[in-house]
Amino acid sequence: MTELPTHVDIRDVTLRDGLQIEDPIPLSAKLDLLAAIAATGVREMEATAFVSPSKVPALADAAELAAELHNFPGIEFSALIASPNGAKRAIAAGLHSIEYVVSAADSHSRANVGRSSAESTALIPEIVAIAHDSDVTVEVIIATAWDCPFDGPTDPQRVVDIVTAATGAGVDRLAIADTIGTTTPRRVTDLIAAVRPLIGDTPLGAHFHNTRGAGVASAYAAVSAGVTRLDASVGGLGGCPFAPGASGNIATEDLVYLLRDSGIHTDVDLDAAIAAARVAQHAVGHELPSSLLRAGDRILG
Amino acid sequence: MTELPTHVDIRDVTLRDGLQIEDPIPLSAKLDLLAAIAATGVREMEATAFVSPSKVPALADAAELAAELHNFPGIEFSALIASPNGAKRAIAAGLHSIEYVVSAADSHSRANVGRSSAESTALIPEIVAIAHDSDVTVEVIIATAWDCPFDGPTDPQRVVDIVTAATGAGVDRLAIADTIGTTTPRRVTDLIAAVRPLIGDTPLGAHFHNTRGAGVASAYAAVSAGVTRLDASVGGLGGCPFAPGASGNIATEDLVYLLRDSGIHTDVDLDAAIAAARVAQHAVGHELPSSLLRAGDRILG
Known part of the structure; x- marks a missing residue:
């Protein structure tokens, strides 16, 4: 039996990954949702993305939302970016933490950002320099880490x-993401085993979708393999309700339930997470x- | 990393646990569904239950269904029973394998069969005798094994x-069942660790519901702990669609997907299981x- 960690940090991604394919909702509704999520006790939140407003209209209010984040002290907010310009916009908007997405698969990378995976990887040092020049933390999230x-x-x-390029460039954190919800526990532990020896003390997170019903099992496998940073969204928001086969992030409350009953502490209160999921559903x-x-x-x- | 088994036997429980709380469907529809499930390659199937027709009207056609099972050679069919009389009815109907349910929790036991858990346990030897006198295999399924x-x-x-009473009485198989879908991987491995030393070579199965999103993770935990017999239903049928909080068995196709990608063989073809799930949904x-x-x-x- 693997030794389980005693604590896992959950990063709430409801406002970014959860909302990005929804019809845009008003900023006021986002702030209500943010308040409900903040009430869960979660310490980290991915608030928005500084990407093309025409490609992701639901997050077009990134700067306006960022201007409100000071009202929620005690939470570390981050924003997703996909380019050096996005990094600059996020920092100008006041974010202290950014996530740069690099897709490991070329076809997804090109569809997502119009660049090959290698071209996106080559931008890591520039983005780290932009972030660190402003004392901003930068995480590299590796999308399509298992399947494209x-x-x-x-x-x-x-x-x-x-991973090698990112650690060489001095990123502060890494994450591996199952962008399309296809991975399973064995593949999770296999990839972590391949990555772990390369990253020294750099924190490694994992991001799962429940598209094929294995998201929570994969998250538990990651935790069993020593990962103590997991993304989740309240209600399992995410994925397009109109696209067959699409499905959301792992639900914060489902994850917290499983971790609690495995003797693993999170900062998230289960009842508050369920309440926040209800707010998300209404929104x-x-x-x-x-x-x-x-x-x-x-x-x- | 725990050593995983190379093969897991899936018992399809669609026709019993899947259908039991549905509105009754015609025998012809059950046989169409059975044929679709048989086409998956599954080797064991829980076909029905010989219980009170007034309590479970969806399975009131147990004897009629049993009379058709000879048309599906190569599959070991079983039926659930809850009393010595049920055992006799199942055997008279031609079943070669029965499952006797004993609820570990008193309140569930009384609600389910009008007896305490100890009273149901005390009937095990009589049921084993009835079965073995007719060369019929008997499994004891322990319901509410984690929560009532x-x-x-x-x-x-x-x-x-x-478990001690059942092995002492000479049952052929045992199973632990998460009747209301509350358990999680750590609790699964803990219970298996408590039970394993007591059962010698008696095969141990496990039965999970996905009510709180952890069913597949729990199944994988059971497999990681050496369990090689799992129940599932195509489509995840089961649970009442009109009762808030109810939810089905773990879906055969979701389980097979996860096991396949973990390098674990089952006899079930994934595409055929998805096709059978479609038949179940239509039914x-x-x-x-x-x-x-x-x-x-x-x-x-």
Whole structure:
């Protein structure tokens, strides 16, 4: 039996990954949702993305949202960026933490940002320099770390190469992301085993979607393999409700339930997470895939 | 890293646990569904239950269904029973394998069969005698092995006591069941660790529901702990669509997907399981919770 960690940090990604493919909702609704999520006790939140407003209209209010974040002290907010220009915009908007996405698969990388994976990787040093010049923390998130929707399985060596480049460039954190929700526990532990020896003390996070029902199992596998940073969204928000096969992030409340009952502490209160999921469901106006939102907690001893 | 088994036997429980709380469907529809499930390659199937027709009207056609099972050679069919009389009815109907359910929690046991857990346990020897006198295999399934919907957490000692009684009575197989879908991987491995030393070579199965999103993770935990017999239903059928919080068995196709990508063989073909889930969805006339049914397989390398 693997030794489990005693604490896992959950980063809430509801406002970015959760909302990015929804119809845009008003800033006031985002702030209500943010307040509900803040009430869960979560310490880190991905607030928005500084990317093309025409490609992601739901996050076009990134700067306006960023201007409100000072109202939520005690939470470390981050924003996703996909280019040096995005990094500059995020920093100008007051963010102290950015995430640069590099897709390990070429076809997804080109569809997402119009560059090959190698071209995106080559930009890491410039983005680290921009961030560190402003005392901003930078994380590299490796998208399509297991599978690409176009290319199929991602050669783990592609992930290893990006990890090597990122650690060489001095990034502050790394994360591996199952962008399309295809991975499973064994593949998770295999990739972590390949990456771990290369990163020294650099914190490694993991990001899963529940598209094929294995998101929570994969998250637990990552934790069992020593990962103590996981992304999640309240209600399991994310994925397009109109696209067959799409599905959301792992639901914060489903993850917290499983971790709690495994003796693993998080800063997130389960009841507050369920309440926040309800706020999220109301904000987007359609049913969310969360299990705990429907079933509620078990009777505790 | 725990050593994983190379093969897991899946028992399909669609026709019993999947259908039991649905509105009754015609025998012809059950046979169409059975044929679709048989086409997956699955070797074991829980076909029905010989219980009170007034309590479970969806399975009132147990004897009629049993009379058709000879048309599906190569599959070991079983039926659930809850009393010596049920055992006799199942055997008279031609079943060669029965499952006797004993609920570890008193409140669930009384609600389910009108007896305490100890009273149900005391019937095991009589049921084993009835079965073995007719060369019929008997499995004891321990329901509410982790939690009771009324009593809350089940003391593992209660499960251990039933296991001890069952092995002492010479049952052929054992299974532990998460009847209300509350357990999680750590609790699964803990209970298996408590039960394993007591059962010698008696095969141990596990039965999970996905009510709180952890069913597949729990199944994988069981497999990681050496369990090689798992129940599942196509489409994740099961649970009442009209009851808040209810939810189905783990979906065969979601389980097979995860096991396949973990290097674990089953006899079940994934595409055929998805096709059978579609048949199940049509038969009951409402959407099923399966993930693979919506998302489909990933692109394989």
